[in-house]
Amino acid sequence: MRLKLVAQFSLVTSIVLIFTSAVFFYFNISTLRKTLLETYVHKVDSLSEVILRATRHEMLNNNRERVFQVIDAVSDQSEIEHIRLINKDGFVVYSTIEVEINTHIDKIEAAGCRTCHREEKPLTHAASMDRSNVFRNPDGMKVLGISKPIYNEEICYSGSCHVHPSDLSLLGILDVAVSMDTMTSQVNDYRNNFLIQVFFLVLSLILCLAMLTRKLITQPVKTLLDHTRAVAKGEWKYVDSVPGDELGELGEAFNSMTRKLKTAREERDEWAATLETRVEVRTKKIQEMQSVLIRSEKLASLGELVAGIAHELNNPLTGIMIHAPMIAEDARLDPSLRDDCKIIIEEARRCSKIVGELLDFSRVSDIQKTRGSINEIIDRALALIEHHADFHDIEIIKEFGMNIPELFMDASQIEQVVVNMLVNASQAMPDGGSLTITTELRPGAGTVAIQLTDTGVGISDQNLEKLFDPFFTTKGHKGTGLGLSVSYGIIESHGGEIHVQSKVGEGTTFTIELPLTLTENGESKPPQT
Numbered sequence: 056m057r058l059k060l061v062a063q064f065s066l067v068t069s070i071v072l073i074f075t076s077a078v079f080f081y082f083n084i085s086t087l088r089k090t091l092l093e094t095y096v097h098k099v100d101s102l103s104e105v106i107l108r109a110t111r112h113e114m115l116n117n118n119r120e121r122v123f124q125v126i127d128a129v130s131d132q133s134e135i136e137h138i139r140l141i142n143k144d145g146f147v148v149y150s151t152i153e154v155e156i157n158t159h160i161d162k163i164e165a166a167g168c169r170t171c172h173r174e175e176k177p178l179t180h181a182a183s184m185d186r187s188n189v190f191r192n193p194d195g196m197k198v199l200g201i202s203k204p205i206y207n208e209e210i211c212y213s214g215s216c217h218v219h220p221s222d223l224s225l226l227g228i229l230d231v232a233v234s235m236d237t238m239t240s241q242v243n244d245y246r247n248n249f250l251i252q253v254f255f256l257v258l259s260l261i262l263c264l265a266m267l268t269r270k271l272i273t274q275p276v277k278t279l280l281d282h283t284r285a286v287a288k289g290e291w292k293y294v295d296s297v298p299g300d301e302l303g304e305l306g307e308a309f310n311s312m313t314r315k316l317k318t319a320r321e322e323r324d325e326w327a328a329t330l331e332t333r334v335e336v337r338t339k340k341i342q343e344m345q346s347v348l349i350r351s352e353k354l355a356s357l358g359e360l361v362a363g364i365a366h367e368l369n370n371p372l373t374g375i376m377i378h379a380p381m382i383a384e385d386a387r388l389d390p391s392l393r394d395d396c397k398i399i400i401e402e403a404r405r406c407s408k409i410v411g412e413l414l415d416f417s418r419v420s421d422i423q424k425t426r427g428s429i430n431e432i433i434d435r436a437l438a439l440i441e442h443h444a445d446f447h448d449i450e451i452i453k454e455f456g457m458n459i460p461e462l463f464m465d466a467s468q469i470e471q472v473v474v475n476m477l478v479n480a481s482q483a484m485p486d487g488g489s490l491t492i493t494t495e496l497r498p499g500a501g502t503v504a505i506q507l508t509d510t511g512v513g514i515s516d517q518n519l520e521k522l523f524d525p526f527f528t529t530k531g532h533k534g535t536g537l538g539l540s541v542s543y544g545i546i547e548s549h550g551g552e553i554h555v556q557s558k559v560g561e562g563t564t565f566t567i568e569l570p571l572t573l574t575e576n577g578e579s580k581p582p583q584t
């Protein structure tokens with residue numbers, strides 16, 4: 056079982072306090088006992104001395120009755136247990152306990168004698184403490200006894216009335232015993248008071264410590280714990296921490312951690328929310344790149360093939376183109392065959408056109424770069440086709456950027472691209488419409504952009520995918536399907552891109568982007584303002 060922090064703290068403190076108090080209590084009581092005993096011994100020894108001095112004169116005169124009277128008078132005090140006068144042979148000469156008179160006291164066994172007679176040679180002139188002895192009386196009460204030796208003095212054996220020989224050193228013993236009840240109750244009172252004080256001291260200390268621990272540790276820790284649980288559930292709470300102590304610092308660290316966690320969680324959520332869109336965008340980009348790659352590969356291999364075939368077809372076609380009109384004009388020709396001959400001539404022209412475009416297509420990589428202005432190239436392309444019948448009902452709007460730097464490129468190829476686009480636009484607007492041509496510098500993307508927006512028939516999503524494939528056309532015999540693929544190859548060989556946006560029935564926008572790096576030294580030139 057795990058105890059709460061306050062309980063653990065209080066328990067340990069109590070144990071330490073109680074143990075320390077017990078040791079303190081033990082030494083205190085022992086010292087008190089010792090001191091009190093010494094005082095008592097002194098007191099009783101003084102009393103013995105007083106008795107001896109008071110009876111000295113009567114003893115010298117051998118006036119025993121007077122001596123006993125004095126002893127009786129002194130023993131009236133309530134504390135006195137007994138006073139005995141013992142002669143050198145161990146016989147009780149007088150005692151306040153009458154039955155003891157004339158009895159013999161064993162100097163080894165009797166409590167009062169043992170102190171001096173412990174060793175073989177009895178102690179002489181011993182200090183009062185050495186002559187004292189604590190024992191229990193027949194009632195079981197504690198008693199302090201002191202034996203006061205009565206030494207043989209010159210006056211004792213020189214007197215006429217005396218019988219003491221001069222070679223005796225000790226004449227007898229005055230044995231005084233006092234009850235130790237008072238001392239015992241004093242010690243008990245002191246012990247009880249001490250215990251009560253210690254009890255209240257320990258109690259108040261424990262209470263104080265418990266309160267302090269609760270206020271300074273348990274509550275802040277509990278608050279932190281609640282907050283941690285809340286944060287784990289995703290509730291962003293902050294601690295009201297007061298900096299200064301370790302818990303304050305912990306609170307600060309907790310708040311900073313919560314803030315970071317919140318930011319991280321928000322970022323993660325945002326990522327999760329937008330991940331699908333991001334993946335879609337990336338996938339689309341990858342698909343685009345893939346189709347670009349496939350288209351480039353197709354174009355490259357097709358280019359070689361087409362170049363060979365077109366070259367081989369060119370000569371026989373030239374022959375047909377020369378001889379067919381001659382046959383048609385020949386008078387020998389049956390008139391019924393003249394129309395068939397015209398068809399041969401028409402179809403041969405068509406073949407020649409296809410072969411011409413095929414040769415253009417195969418020459419895409421063969422670029423001749425010179426410095427040129429995009430706006431001028433577009434103007435030249437427009438001048439070429441503007442007067443064509445297809446453009447009569449079409450309004451051409453030019454929105455040319457003025458700060459476009461000159462680019463290093465194959466002007467005739469770029470012009471061919473623009474012509475392709477213009478022709479396609481006009482064919483998409485058979486009933487007329489408008490064609491907006493915009494050029495602009497896009498410094499952010501590092502490109503120059505050409506945009507051609509028509510209000511034509513538009514392109515279906517299905518056709519958009521195949522738009523740049525060679526031979527893809529929706530114009531049947533009238534189209535070759537090579538215009539956009541040739542244009543695509545040209546722009547790609549310039550390091551640029553073509554994009555198309557279209558909506559069926561509304562119109563189409565082609566965007567050509569050429570990189571600004573197409574300058575003479577390979578670096579972009581600052582725009583001319």
Ligand SMILES: Nc1ncnc2c1ncn2[C@@H]1O[C@H](COP(=O)(O)OP(=O)(O)O)[C@@H](O)[C@H]1O
Nearest residue numbers: 479480483528529530534535536537538539563
């Ligand atoms: N501006 C446009 N509006 C609508 N469709 C277009 C446009 N430009 C090109 N297309 C479509 O792209 C096809 C391929 O064009 P292109 O490669 O130039 O070949 P062609 O013009 O010989 O058909 C066209 O047949 C036409 O369907």
Ligand SMILES: [Mg+2]
Nearest residue numbers: 475479538539
């Ligand atoms: Mg075309």
